[in-house]
Amino acid sequence: MSKVLLKIGGVPVYEDDDGSVHWLGEMTIDADGCPHAYGPEGTKPLDYLANAGYPGNWWGIVTDAEGIPYVQRTGDGKDRAPWPGYYLSTTAYLVSGYDKFDARRYVDSENVCFAVVPGNVRVSVEPKFMGCKTVITDKNTGHSLECSCCDVGPSSHLGEASMAAAEYFNLSPSPKTGGSSDKTRWHYRMWPGVRSRDYPLQ
Amino acid sequence: MIRLFLAATYLFMLNRFGGIEVTVDGEAGKVRMFQESKEGEKFVSMVALKNNVTADGSLFEIKQLAKPVVNDLNRHINSGDWRLRIVGASPALQARLPMLADFARTDEQFTYYGEKTE
Numbered sequence: 001m002s003k004v005l006l007k008i009g010g011v012p013v014y015e016d017d018d019g020s021v022h023w024l025g026e027m028t029i030d031a032d033g034c035p036h037a038y039g040p041e042g043t044k045p046l047d048y049l050a051n052a053g054y055p056g057n058w059w060g061i062v063t064d065a066e067g068i069p070y071v072q073r074t075g076d077g078k079d080r081a082p083w084p085g086y087y088l089s090t091t092a093y094l095v096s097g098y099d100k101f102d103a104r105r106y107v108d109s110e111n112v113c114f115a116v117v118p119g120n121v122r123v124s125v126e127p128k129f130m131g132c133k134t135v136i137t138d139k140n141t142g143h144s145l146e147c148s149c150c151d152v153g154p155s156s157h158l159g160e161a162s163m164a165a166a167e168y169f170n171l172s173p174s175p176k177t178g179g180s181s182d183k184t185r186w187h188y189r190m191w192p193g194v195r196s197r198d199y200p201l202q
Numbered sequence: 203m204i205r206l207f208l209a210a211t212y213l214f215m216l217n218r219f220g221g222i223e224v225t226v227d228g229e230a231g232k233v234r235m236f237q238e239s240k241e242g243e244k245f246v247s248m249v250a251l252k253n254n255v256t257a258d259g260s261l262f263e264i265k266q267l268a269k270p271v272v273n274d275l276n277r278h279i280n281s282g283d284w285r286l287r288i289v290g291a292s293p294a295l296q297a298r299l300p301m302l303a304d305f306a307r308t309d310e311q312f313t314y315y316g317e318k319t320e
Contacts, residue, residue, distance in 0.1 A: 009213065009317075009319035009320065050218070050303035053239070054301050057237065059239035059240045059241075092240050119238055119240070123242070154215075154218060174276070175276055177276060
């Protein structure tokens, strides 16, 4: 049995008896967590800086104690700062064992397949979404991808995934022009409280 | 009671996590201006409408377009086949408008593009 948990733009988000939560939506590209997603003037980042926020409300990049965006430094080493000169992009999922100025703390959208949960869906049930088992299905082809939920998106939008997930489905992974605007093609099912193969719950 | 109008809701996203939602139900209506982040809501501001006008005289003019305006191919920020034009936006209202993402900006002041959601 499915029950409607909430609606976003008139589209229902369902909760099934097994605790899974699912919806149909687009595939908007989330570049967050990729260490060259955002950068200051003079760099060539993948995404528009405005998609990481604005002064006083940066939701997609690391800032220092004064709220100033942190720039990766050459001296920090390739693992910690793989793209010196670029900002350090964040995901809601935080990999343990690394501090906030280390790129390995965030899930790299370019290399990891993950899906994004809308903020209001995340708080609609008690079990944890971050790191939970997730399956994205292309309803046109029947192809599915099992991955994790690693980021939070806007409460007004259904259907968002990482650049790597878009590539898996042969879509353009560009966070500026890629993805799919077909609102009925992509089915997202998440099992909050059930850990994915690659990431512990948090 | 005969209901002459069906409520309609329009969403105009001004940045990835913020926008303006307008609900019109006959003469009545409401405007919800909001800004979220990944951590949740940063602010929400509600304004009532009567015949699409706020108490301080700002007119929310909504029009369906023959074809959509696209200012952002991925997230559809400031994009869609409905146009919101705020005529005579009061300073108080202007102060509550979410930030418009620079890459999706047009030359039209207080004019935004979005979708009918319900």
